[in-house]
Each structure stands twice: as C-alpha cells, then as structure tokens.
Amino acid sequence: MxxxxxxxxxxxxxxxxxxxxxxxxxxxxxxxxxxxxxxxxxxxxxxxxxxxxxxxxxxxxxxxxxxxxxxxxxxxxxxxxxxxxxxxxxxxxxxxxxxxxxxxxxxxxxxxxxxxxxxxxxxxxxxxxxxxxxxxxxxxxxxxxxxxxxxxxxxxxxxxxxxxxxxxxxxxxxxxxxxxxxxxxxxxxxxxxxxxxxxxxxxxxxxxxxxxxxxxENNNRMYEVFALKKKQRDESVERKIIYEDLTRREIEVALSILSNLSYKNIAKDLFIAESTVSKHASNIFKKTGVKNRREFLKRFRKKSK
Missing domain, CATH: 1.20.1070 (Rhopdopsin 7-helix transmembrane proteins)
Known part of the structure; x- marks a missing residue:
C-alpha cells in the first residue's frame, strides 16, 4: 500500500x-x-x-x-x-x-x-x-x-x-x-x-x-465510601462515581473488603502479596477516615447493601 x-x-x-x-x-x-x-x-x-x-x-x-x-x-x-x-x-x-x-x-x-x-x-x-x-x-x-x-x-x-x-x-x-x-x-x-x-x-x-x-456496576455499593463530604453527598442524584480519593487498585481492594473477603483471599484473587493488600487497605482506611477494617465495614457495608 x-x-x-x-x-x-x-x-x-x-x-x-x-x-x-x-x-x-x-x-x-x-x-x-x-x-x-x-x-x-x-x-x-x-x-x-x-x-x-x-x-x-x-x-x-x-x-x-x-x-x-x-x-x-x-x-x-x-x-x-x-x-x-x-x-x-x-x-x-x-x-x-x-x-x-x-x-x-x-x-x-x-x-x-x-x-x-x-x-x-x-x-x-x-x-x-x-x-x-x-x-x-x-x-x-x-x-x-x-x-x-x-x-x-x-x-x-x-x-x-x-x-x-x-x-x-x-x-x-x-x-x-x-x-x-x-x-x-x-x-x-x-x-x-x-x-x-x-x-x-x-x-x-x-x-x-x-x-x-x-x-x-458497583456504583451504588461504592458511592457511600467515596461520598465523604457533604458537598459530595448532595450531588448523589447525579449518580457519579468519585475516583478522586482512591486509586483504581484501591477501589478493587475496597470492593473485596466489602464482600467480607480476608486479606489472604483478596491477595490470591488479585495475584498480589498479602502485605500489598494490607498496604492498600491501610491507604483506603486513611482516605475514608476510618481506623481499621472493622470500622470500615461498620460504616460502609450496611450503606452499600
């Protein structure tokens, strides 16, 4: 040609x-x-x-x-x-x-x-x-x-x-x-x-x-995790996914945590080390204003159902 x-x-x-x-x-x-x-x-x-x-x-x-x-x-x-x-x-x-x-x-x-x-x-x-x-x-x-x-x-x-x-x-x-x-x-x-x-x-x-x-697909499930500010909550009718706070990998880990998977199983599913999952989880908890996994599930799991 x-x-x-x-x-x-x-x-x-x-x-x-x-x-x-x-x-x-x-x-x-x-x-x-x-x-x-x-x-x-x-x-x-x-x-x-x-x-x-x-x-x-x-x-x-x-x-x-x-x-x-x-x-x-x-x-x-x-x-x-x-x-x-x-x-x-x-x-x-x-x-x-x-x-x-x-x-x-x-x-x-x-x-x-x-x-x-x-x-x-x-x-x-x-x-x-x-x-x-x-x-x-x-x-x-x-x-x-x-x-x-x-x-x-x-x-x-x-x-x-x-x-x-x-x-x-x-x-x-x-x-x-x-x-x-x-x-x-x-x-x-x-x-x-x-x-x-x-x-x-x-x-x-x-x-x-x-x-x-x-x-x-998981918009409804994850929205409460991202909508941490009142301004963001007021915009919920727009049905937007807010990715500014978490990376895409952290979103995947967060969804797995909300499914009540252990860090070991998350590591196997995502083909990463358990320590890497723990690091991602730590970042997620810090960004969403909770202290640990239990508090994360307590705050967001009920709202994501």
Missing part, C-alpha cells in the same frame, strides 16, 4: 489503534491519573510499532539499511517490555521475583538484540541468520515466562466473573509477546505478526473497558 511494504491489515490495525488512543485522549482530557497516562503510552507504542514495522524497510531511507531494522526491532522490544510493565503496574501481576525487575528485563532484551542480532549480522551480512540466532533463544525465554505467568494467575481462591475475564485477557496479551519471536522467524508475513501483536492491545483495552463497567 502507498508504494511501501505495509500490508492492508497492518494499516487497518494502525487506524484502529489510533482511534482508540484518540478516544482515550478525548474522554480523559480532564483527568490526569497515572493509569490513564500508562494506557496512552501503550497506545502510542502500538501506533509506532504498526507504523515502523509496516512501512519499513524502504529503499530511499537515509542511512544504512540495518538502521531500519534497528528502529523496527527497537520499537518492538520496547513495546513488549512495556506490556509486561503495564501488567505488573496496573494489575499487580508479579510473575518473577528473582532479579526480574522491568529494568533488568529491558537490559536483557537490549543486550540480546546486540549480541544475538547485530553482531551476527555484521559478521555474516545475513539478515536471515541474525534473525534466527536472535529469535530462537528469545522464543524459549518468552514461552517459559508464558508458562510461569499462566501458573501464577490460574486457580484464584474465590474467583468472580470480573477476575476470570481479566485473567483470560491478560493471558492473551502475554501469549502475543511469546508468539512474536516465532512469527518473526517464520518470515515477513505482516498479516500474521501484526494480528498477533495487536491482539495484546485489544485485550488490554477490553480489560480496561471491563474494569470501568465493573466500577459502574
């Missing part, structure tokens, strides 16, 4: 991702939450991934030919690392604990690209050999991560439909990352590679939409 190597499916995904980002910008124009910024960064990365991977390489590109592959692979690596970061940050899904921070993951991916792709390319002048040497080890590591991720999020202690849907969609995102090296080594079939990767963005978008609807 357009005299370039971009496939119509890649261009189609580029348009869809752009529309999603523009809609997010429009609906969040008056909000400055870090979670919205993270989603927008993710969207911009997918736009960059579709654009660079779709339009490059081109013959009249300034500079050496390999520079175009450095750009496309660099964007793809950044995107994959950021997806993992997003899952860790937004949903507290910590899969690996042994020296596996996002920074270390980014360093590992970057060093692997230099050692297993760039150096072999300059030594052999063969793009096919360099691609093969880079993608095979990365594929093995990616599928190991996928297996650990699956083990980590499977079998929640007290699952509800919301948690189960998020688990399945999170698996789609991680599976897309794991399949990317395989798709790359198979060859330049854009309709396969870009379909697989864009599924990750669509899955995360679905998670965010589902989480918003989940909060709307």
């Amino acid at each position: 357009f005299g370039t190597s971009i496939h119509w499916t890649t261009f189609f995904y580029l348009l869809i991702d752009t529309v999603i980002v523009l809609l997010t910008l429009y609906f969040s124009r008056k909000k400055t939450r870090s979670s919205l910024r993270r989603f927008l960064y993710l969207g911009f990365l997918f736009i960059a991934y579709n654009a660079t991977g779709g339009f490059l390489p081109v013959e009249d590109f300034p500079g050496p030919f390999i520079l175009q592959y450095i750009i496309t692979y660099g964007v793809a690596i950044t995107l994959c690392v950021y997806i993992v970061y997003y899952l860790y940050k937004e949903y507290d899904i910590v899969v690996l604990k042994f020296n596996s921070s996002i920074r270390n993951l980014a360093i590992l991916a970057s060093v692997s690209f230099i050692v297993l792709f760039l150096i072999p390319y300059f030594l052999t002048d063969s793009l096919k050999s360099a691609r093969f040497l880079f993608t095979i080890p990365i594929s093995i590591l990616a599928f190991i991560f996928l297996f650990i991720f699956y083990r980590r999020i499977s079998n929640p202690s007290n699952p509800n439909a919301f948690i189960l849907r998020r688990n399945k969609l999170s698996m789609v995102s991680v599976a897309s990352i794991a399949l990317l090296p395989i798709c790359t080594v198979i060859g330049d079939y854009q309709w396969i590679t870009f379909t697989v990767m864009n599924l990750a963005f669509f899955a995360i978008t679905a998670i965010e939409a589902d989480r918003y609807l989940y909060f709307i």
Whole structure:
C-alpha cells in the first residue's frame, strides 16, 4: 500500500489503534491519573510499532539499511517490555521475583538484540541468520515466562466473573509477546505478526473497558465510601462515581473488603502479596477516615447493601 511494504491489515490495525488512543485522549482530557497516562503510552507504542514495522524497510531511507531494522526491532522490544510493565503496574501481576525487575528485563532484551542480532549480522551480512540466532533463544525465554505467568494467575481462591475475564485477557496479551519471536522467524508475513501483536492491545483495552463497567456496576455499593463530604453527598442524584480519593487498585481492594473477603483471599484473587493488600487497605482506611477494617465495614457495608 502507498508504494511501501505495509500490508492492508497492518494499516487497518494502525487506524484502529489510533482511534482508540484518540478516544482515550478525548474522554480523559480532564483527568490526569497515572493509569490513564500508562494506557496512552501503550497506545502510542502500538501506533509506532504498526507504523515502523509496516512501512519499513524502504529503499530511499537515509542511512544504512540495518538502521531500519534497528528502529523496527527497537520499537518492538520496547513495546513488549512495556506490556509486561503495564501488567505488573496496573494489575499487580508479579510473575518473577528473582532479579526480574522491568529494568533488568529491558537490559536483557537490549543486550540480546546486540549480541544475538547485530553482531551476527555484521559478521555474516545475513539478515536471515541474525534473525534466527536472535529469535530462537528469545522464543524459549518468552514461552517459559508464558508458562510461569499462566501458573501464577490460574486457580484464584474465590474467583468472580470480573477476575476470570481479566485473567483470560491478560493471558492473551502475554501469549502475543511469546508468539512474536516465532512469527518473526517464520518470515515477513505482516498479516500474521501484526494480528498477533495487536491482539495484546485489544485485550488490554477490553480489560480496561471491563474494569470501568465493573466500577459502574458497583456504583451504588461504592458511592457511600467515596461520598465523604457533604458537598459530595448532595450531588448523589447525579449518580457519579468519585475516583478522586482512591486509586483504581484501591477501589478493587475496597470492593473485596466489602464482600467480607480476608486479606489472604483478596491477595490470591488479585495475584498480589498479602502485605500489598494490607498496604492498600491501610491507604483506603486513611482516605475514608476510618481506623481499621472493622470500622470500615461498620460504616460502609450496611450503606452499600
């Protein structure tokens, strides 16, 4: 298309991702939450991934030919690392604990690209050999991560439909990352590679939409928790959800507490450490003006029924 190597499916995904980002910008124009910024960064990365991977390489590109592959692979690596970061940050899904921070993951991916792709390319002048040497080890590591991720999020202690849907969609995102090296080594079939990767963005978008609807569903239940000031109570007829005080993760924990789940069960359901649940609960109690869990339930549970 357009005299370039971009496939119509890649261009189609580029348009869809752009529309999603523009809609997010429009609906969040008056909000400055870090979670919205993270989603927008993710969207911009997918736009960059579709654009660079779709339009490059081109013959009249300034500079050496390999520079175009450095750009496309660099964007793809950044995107994959950021997806993992997003899952860790937004949903507290910590899969690996042994020296596996996002920074270390980014360093590992970057060093692997230099050692297993760039150096072999300059030594052999063969793009096919360099691609093969880079993608095979990365594929093995990616599928190991996928297996650990699956083990980590499977079998929640007290699952509800919301948690189960998020688990399945999170698996789609991680599976897309794991399949990317395989798709790359198979060859330049854009309709396969870009379909697989864009599924990750669509899955995360679905998670965010589902989480918003989940909060709307629990509007009546949570309103008394948020309406702590008389001014807010007077506005109750507007049926608004007030998120200024609690983060989205704290809202999820608060809903679980109102369901009378123990911190241990909440930790299992949300795939976080019990100490993390306790920390979130402490913040919730402080922000809602109560001293402890018992007082929180006494004040809000009866009103939320």
